[in-house]
Amino acid sequence: MPLSDDRRLTEIESRLHREDPGFVRAFADGRPRRPREYRYRRAWLLLAVALGALATGVFLAHGLLIAAGLVFAGVAGELFDPHRRERPARCPPSGS
Template sequence: MHRNDAERLADLEARLEQDDPRFTHALRAGRPARPREYRRTGLWYGLAVGAAVLIAGVVVPDGLLIATGLVLMGIAAQLLDPRQAPPRRRGNRSAGP
């Protein structure tokens, strides 16, 4: 490998380590983990909380709880949509390769 290629790989490794340390540690250990973009456990919890609030709003006839449950479920469902690109994180990254 040329020196320039080795520098690029080292730079890429450093960026990946900074962006998702859990993923890079798992790769080093030989037990791959899902990258951050594909970890959506929190969204499933949001969907469950939205459903619970919606059900509570129906049981206790309260329009505000129903509306809150619908909004939470709508947000979680939108974020769980597989056709949508995963949300990007904001950060201070240098532009260009």
């Protein structure tokens, strides 16, 4: 490989090691694991809590609990997007 390709590969390796050292360690040991952006443990937990709050709100006919369950379900749905950090931040619409 030309020198520039080696340098680019080294830069990619160092950036990956900085971002997710557990993934790099597991990959080097021969037992690969999912990269950080594809681990959804917190999202599943939040979704379970949201659905529990929603079901409790429907059962008790409590509007605030229903609304909280829906909001938490929306947040959990956003956490399932692996590329959410890559998207640019939304700018608020310009005023009148």
